[in-house]
Amino acid sequence: MGLLVDGAWQDRWYDTEKTGGRFERQASQFRNWITADGSAGSTGDGGFKAEGGRYHLYVSYACPWAHRTLIARQVKGLDDIVSVDVVHPVMGKDGWTFAADFDGATGDRVNQTQRLYEVYLLADPKFTGRVTVPTLWDRQTRQIVNNESSEILRMFNSAFDDAGASGPDLYPDTLREKIDDVNARVYDTVNNGVYKAGFATSQRAYEEAFRELFATLDWLDDRLSHQRYAVANSTPTEADWRLFTTLVRFDAVYFGHFKCNWREIRNYPALSGYLRDLYQHMGVAHTVHFDHIKTHYYASHQMINPTRIVPVGPEFDLDAPHDRATLS
Structure with a gap:
C-alpha cells in the first residue's frame, strides 16, 4: 500500500x-x-x-x-x-x-x-x-x-x-452508549487487532496484539452464548456488522496469513453460530466474496507471503443451520 x-x-x-x-x-x-x-x-x-x-x-x-x-x-x-x-x-x-x-x-x-x-x-x-x-x-x-x-x-x-432508504435502524438512540462501548473494544482488539498482529515487525508487538485479540474473542463468545446479537436481542445493530466483517475473514485469512492461530472462529460455539446467523441475514451473503478476500491478502502482502500462493481452503459452510433465534 x-x-x-x-x-x-x-x-x-x-x-x-x-x-x-x-x-x-x-x-x-x-x-x-x-x-x-x-x-x-x-x-x-x-x-x-x-x-x-x-x-x-x-x-x-x-x-x-x-x-x-x-x-x-x-x-x-x-x-x-x-x-x-x-x-x-x-x-x-x-x-x-x-x-x-x-x-x-x-x-x-x-x-x-x-x-x-x-x-x-x-x-x-x-x-x-x-x-x-x-x-x-x-x-x-x-x-x-x-x-x-x-x-x-x-x-x-x-x-x-x-x-428512499428503508430497513432497520442500526444505531437506535436507546442503544447508542452500549453500541459505542462494544465498538470501541472490538475496533481496537479485533477489527484492527488482526492487522496489529499480522503487520507487526517485532515479536513483542505481535504477541501483545495476539493476546488482546483472543481475550476479546473469548469475551464475545461468552457474551453471545446468552444473547443473539452483540448489543440487542431482536435485530443486528452496527456493532454486529462491524464485527462480522472481521469474523467472516478470520478462518480464511487472519488465522494463517496474519498468524492469529490460537483458535479459528469455527472453534467458538457461540461465535460460529452468530457468524452464520449474520451471513444468512437480508442478502448479506451477496456482499461476501471469498475469491477477492483470499486473493487480496495472499497476493498483495509479499512481505508476509512472498510466493503469492493463494490457499484453496479452508472448507466451511456459512449456510449451515444455526439455533441463534432461540436466544431472541
Missing part, C-alpha cells in the same frame, strides 16, 4: 521501525458528512445533501472496512440510491487499481480512472496521505465526501431516510 505526498504517488509501506514494530493505522482524512438537508455533520463542511443518484461508493470486496459500508447499503435498501464500483483485489505498486480482469471488479464507471489514487487527485491535486477504501464520491461537486468507514456506515443508516 503506497501513499500520495503532495500529489505524487509513492509505493511506500508502513514504517514500523518508529513504533517498536507496532502497526499504527493512519486516520482517515476526508471527513465530510451527507445529511438529510445538506447541513454540516459532526466533522467537515456542509453542502452534501442526501439525494438519490448523486453519490458513488468505491470499495474493495476484500477490505473489511469497505465491506461494512456495503452491508449498510444492502440492509438499508440503498442499492438504487448510492452506486458502487469495485477495485481489483490485488493491491500492488500502484495501490488499489481499476483493472477489470478479475470477476467482480468493475473498473471506474464514474471518473474513468485507472487507479484509485487518481480519484483522490481529482478531489485534491496536492493530497498527502494513504489512499484507502471505502471512498465516498460526490458526482455533483466532484469531491470525496468521506473515506472513514464508520462514518459512511452512520450516513447510510440515517441520512437517506427521506430519499
Whole structure:
C-alpha cells in the first residue's frame, strides 16, 4: 500500500521501525458528512445533501472496512440510491487499481480512472496521505465526501431516510452508549487487532496484539452464548456488522496469513453460530466474496507471503443451520 505526498504517488509501506514494530493505522482524512438537508455533520463542511443518484461508493470486496459500508447499503435498501464500483483485489505498486480482469471488479464507471489514487487527485491535486477504501464520491461537486468507514456506515443508516432508504435502524438512540462501548473494544482488539498482529515487525508487538485479540474473542463468545446479537436481542445493530466483517475473514485469512492461530472462529460455539446467523441475514451473503478476500491478502502482502500462493481452503459452510433465534 503506497501513499500520495503532495500529489505524487509513492509505493511506500508502513514504517514500523518508529513504533517498536507496532502497526499504527493512519486516520482517515476526508471527513465530510451527507445529511438529510445538506447541513454540516459532526466533522467537515456542509453542502452534501442526501439525494438519490448523486453519490458513488468505491470499495474493495476484500477490505473489511469497505465491506461494512456495503452491508449498510444492502440492509438499508440503498442499492438504487448510492452506486458502487469495485477495485481489483490485488493491491500492488500502484495501490488499489481499476483493472477489470478479475470477476467482480468493475473498473471506474464514474471518473474513468485507472487507479484509485487518481480519484483522490481529482478531489485534491496536492493530497498527502494513504489512499484507502471505502471512498465516498460526490458526482455533483466532484469531491470525496468521506473515506472513514464508520462514518459512511452512520450516513447510510440515517441520512437517506427521506430519499428512499428503508430497513432497520442500526444505531437506535436507546442503544447508542452500549453500541459505542462494544465498538470501541472490538475496533481496537479485533477489527484492527488482526492487522496489529499480522503487520507487526517485532515479536513483542505481535504477541501483545495476539493476546488482546483472543481475550476479546473469548469475551464475545461468552457474551453471545446468552444473547443473539452483540448489543440487542431482536435485530443486528452496527456493532454486529462491524464485527462480522472481521469474523467472516478470520478462518480464511487472519488465522494463517496474519498468524492469529490460537483458535479459528469455527472453534467458538457461540461465535460460529452468530457468524452464520449474520451471513444468512437480508442478502448479506451477496456482499461476501471469498475469491477477492483470499486473493487480496495472499497476493498483495509479499512481505508476509512472498510466493503469492493463494490457499484453496479452508472448507466451511456459512449456510449451515444455526439455533441463534432461540436466544431472541
